[in-house]
Amino acid sequence: MYMYTQGHSRLISTGACIPEEHISSREIMELINSEDRFDVPYDWLERITGGQKAAHRARASQAF
Numbered sequence: 597m598y599m600y601t602q603g604h605s606r607l608i609s610t611g612a613c614i615p616e617e618h619i620s621s622r623e624i625m626e627l628i629n630s631e632d633r634f635d636v637p638y639d640w641l642e643r644i645t646g647g648q649k650a651a652h653r654a655r656a657s658q659a660f
Contacts, residue, residue, distance in 0.1 A: 621645065
């Protein structure tokens with residue numbers, strides 16, 4: 597038996613999704629054209645975060 601009190605909530609479950617595709621930090625920076633738009637080198641994100649690849653969801657054109 598569960599007791600519900602107004603103003604409180606209960607966590608029922610959790611989940612995770614790991615996309616199959618990956619995109620590199622450099623590709624992200626190239627995609628937003630960081631050098632021309634923000635004067636930030638393409639390798640900046642990789643140097644700052646230390647990461648080279650990130651999982652991503654399907655692009656909008658692929659989602660539908």
